Structures are given as C-alpha cells and as structure tokens.
Amino acid sequence: MTSFLRAPLVSSDDLLHRLRMSFPAGEVERSVTVAGVEVLGVRVPREQARAVWEEWRGRHGRTGWWPYVTLSPPGDATQWHGHAAWDAGVLGRWVGEAASQDHDARAASVLVSACRWAVEEVANVDDDFDLWRSDYDPDRLAPLLAPAVERPLQGVSQWATGTRDFFEQDWRWVNFVAARGGYEVPVLLPRVYTTWGWAGYGDRGLTPLDTSALLRRWHEQWGAELFFADGSYLELVVDRPPLDPRGAAQVAAELRAYCHDTVDDAVKTGDTMARSTMWSLWWD
Template sequence: MNTLLHQPRLTADELLSALRVLFPQTQPTRSTTTAGVEVVSVLVASDRVRDVWDEWRQKHGETGWWPFVGGMSPEGLTRDGRLHEGVDAAFLENMVAEVVCQDHDARAASIVLASFLWLTDSGSLEQGELEEWLDEYDPDRLAPRLSPEIAEPLPGVPRWVLENPKPWEARDQWWLHFVPARGGYEVPVMLPGLIMTGNGSTHYLHPADDAALLRRWHEQWGAELFFASGPRMELVVDRPPLDPRSAAQAATELTGYCDDTVDDARVAGDGMARSTMWSLWWD
C-alpha cells in the first residue's frame, strides 16, 4: 500500500529499548492513537529536559522520531477522545497527504490574511483603526518602525517548561514524547487536537494550518517544535531574523497565528521574533 506517512528508521520497540537503557528509573512507555500513530514517551527531570530534547532532535535523522515536551501523559495523548475523536487511519492519511502536498508558504500567507480579514469583518474596529491594523499585518509597513539590525539573536524567554511563572504549576518532570514525523511541523497532524489554536473570539485553525506555519518557520528561521500542550506551544529558533524586514515578516505571521500572545507586532518584531525561543499561548 502506498502511503505518505513518514516511516521512521527505528521501530517503536527499538526506540523504547534504547530509552529504557538511558532512563532505567523512569519506565519509558509507548501508546497508540485510534488512527494507529505510535507514541513513545519517557519522563525527564525538568532541569534536564531541554538538553535531552536537544540531543534527541539532533538524532532525528537517525531515528525518524521527532521529540517534543508536554505535560500530558502518553495515555492522555493517545486515548483522550477530545484529541482523537473521529480520527481514524483514513482520516490521518488524508491529512498527511494534504500537508505533504500543500504549498505551505502560500497557506501560511492565507492564514495571516484570514486573521486580518476576521478582525476587519468582525465589526469591532473603530474609525481610524484599520490603518493601525495594517501596520501590524503588513511587513513592509511594519519594518520601518522596528529597530535596526542586531548582530546576535536575543536570548529566548521560555514561559512554560523552564521558567514557569506560576510556582503552583511547577513540576519536577516533563514527558518527552516521540512521534514518527518528518519534523516537528508534522506533529499537529499526527496528533490532532494536541495544540488548541483559537477560541470563541477568534478564527479556528486546521492542523494543516499549524503544519504550514511551523514548516515555513522551520525552513526560514530554523524554528523547531519544542513544547506543545493544549493552548501552549514553544518553538526553539536556531536562526531567528535579525534585520527589520525579516523580523517584521516573522512578527506579522506570529500575530496572524496567535494574536492572544502577539498582540503588538512592533513589540514582537523588536523582541520575541529576534529571539531564540517563541512562546505562544491561546486564551
């Protein structure tokens, strides 16, 4: 049977065996979604999880399994009806085919445009605000308002895993999940519902939309999916844009994707967009 699903180099059993040798105290485990996607998971100490994730993402070419950090257990990822209701093998095949074949740059641009049109059509704009929103969504208009090019990326500011701002949510361990995927950009498709983009006051996105933007950011700026859990996501960015025009492009795309977090494109263009970590949250 021909399939566009990614075929990892290691089997789930081989990956699980390797993790059990490296993490004998935490009992690595595996689970399977209703669509047949296998997930291999291990608990990792909070102060080590970034280093362990980085080590295994460097091994992605050898394993074919993409690692990401999350708070949900593997059973919750694969058996929670909210995440996988109606997602069977045929549905998954169709979604992956869409992601593999789509023009992700064009789809990413359409997502930003749809976000802008949603705002302008919502009837919430007052007189004169349209020009202000154009400044937020048009990178050519935004770029002149940003700071000059910087020599080095800004240090990333993690919000969820490494420096949780809410002490009562602090935890000693996080789950490191492995999914058979070509890259982190495929994870939202392999695990639909993992990332809860949108809410009652904004436009909703399809997993293929998430994949389009994540793949574009991966190719343009080396952004890699690091953390995903419900309405929270973090990307580690290896080559963030440093000049005003590129930073403006990234900031407008971040605004269109997640205006709950990026509600001021100028601030984002001078800050998060030029940093080594993009932390997003949907209200």
C-alpha cells in the same frame, strides 16, 4: 504502523529499548491513537528537559522520531476521546495534504484571513485602519521596528523548563512521534496543543493543516522547531531568528495572525520575541 505514516528509521520497539537503556531509572511509556499513531515517551526532571530534547532532536535524522516536551505521558496524548473523530482515513488525508501542500501559500492565506478578520470584525469605526493593517503587513510594519541587531536575543522557556502559570511541577515528559519534522506533529496528533477556533470539528478558525504550514515555513526560513506543546501552550526553539527589521516584521505579522492572544503588539514582538531563540505562544 499504519500505511499512511512515513516509516521511521528505527522501530518503536527499538526506540523503546533505547529509551530504557538511556534512562534506566526513568518512567518510559508507549501508547497509540485509534488511527495507529504511536507515541513513546520518557519522564525526566524539568531542568533536564531541554538537554534531553536537544540530544534526541540531534538523533532525529538517524531515528525518524521527533521529540517534544510536554506535561503528560503518551497515554494522555493518544487516549483523548475526540481522537475517535480522526480515524486512519482522516489522518491519512491530512498527512498527504500536509506533505504536498504549498505551505508558503497556505501560511500567507492565514495572514490574509487574520488581517481581514481584524479589520472587519474587531476594529471599530474610530480605529486607524492603516495601523491595523500594519500589524499584518510586513512592509508597513518593518519601518516601525528597531534597527537590525548583531546577534539573536536569548530566548527563555516559560513552560518547558520554567515554572510560569501552571507549570511548577518538577517533571516533564519528552514524547516521540514518527514524523519528518516537528511541523507534522500537529497533524498526526491534532490535540497535541490547541489554537484559537480549533476544536476538531471543522468550525471557523485554524486547522492542523494551517498549523503545519506555518510551522514548516518557520522551520525552513528561521530554523524554528516544535519544542513544547501542551494544552493551549506552544514553544518553538529558533536556530536562526531574523535580525533585521524586515525579517522580524514578517515573523511578528505571522505570529500575530497565528496567535493574537499572545502577540497583541506587533511592534513589540518584532523587536523582541521575533528576534529571539524562543517563541512562546499561548491561546486564551
């Protein structure tokens, strides 16, 4: 365990033992990045992945290890050659900044930057700029949405337990990282999934610190938790999604700013995914 990491409540050896006891017939693996970030995992049937994740999410407060569902074993998460660019010094700075940054302000800056990029780079001279801005301004977007609903819409996993696209295989991995919450995982494992413009070399686009800020904001406001991460795919389980138009507009605007590949219609998203218990995102 490297010095910049928050020590979990149980050691990796202890967690490995618990996983082997809980899944005696399952494949269990442990690996470590060049920066010293340990990843443990167990392979489970696809249809059991959600239940296993829920069980171990419930234990997070007693273990300090955050679970996420993926297609690949820990070795694939840690041995990617690009990790050499993120040594302990780099990740140490990122972890420190993620813990101390004003995540609400950083999340808001992502929204502003996305709006500016859309208006200046994407919209053409014939477009209605007010309509463009409404996609990123919750106050403009809210009046366009349906009235409040009484209960959250039931979200369905497309990739963690579903078979959409390339996810028809029968097995999933539930991997574990020592973190305060799922919002720290993209900082500790910068390639756990990839967003638009993020290649890890400082190019224009979203960074792991932007992602951490947004995930932490959504965690605190809506109970959104990192559930599935693989390649350019992400799913969040949402315990308290917004039911009213203003809250749904905020979520839809922020999801559009974060992932315009998936959220190409802010009104539709505000009436559907934003008010559901599962947010599924994909970057082209």
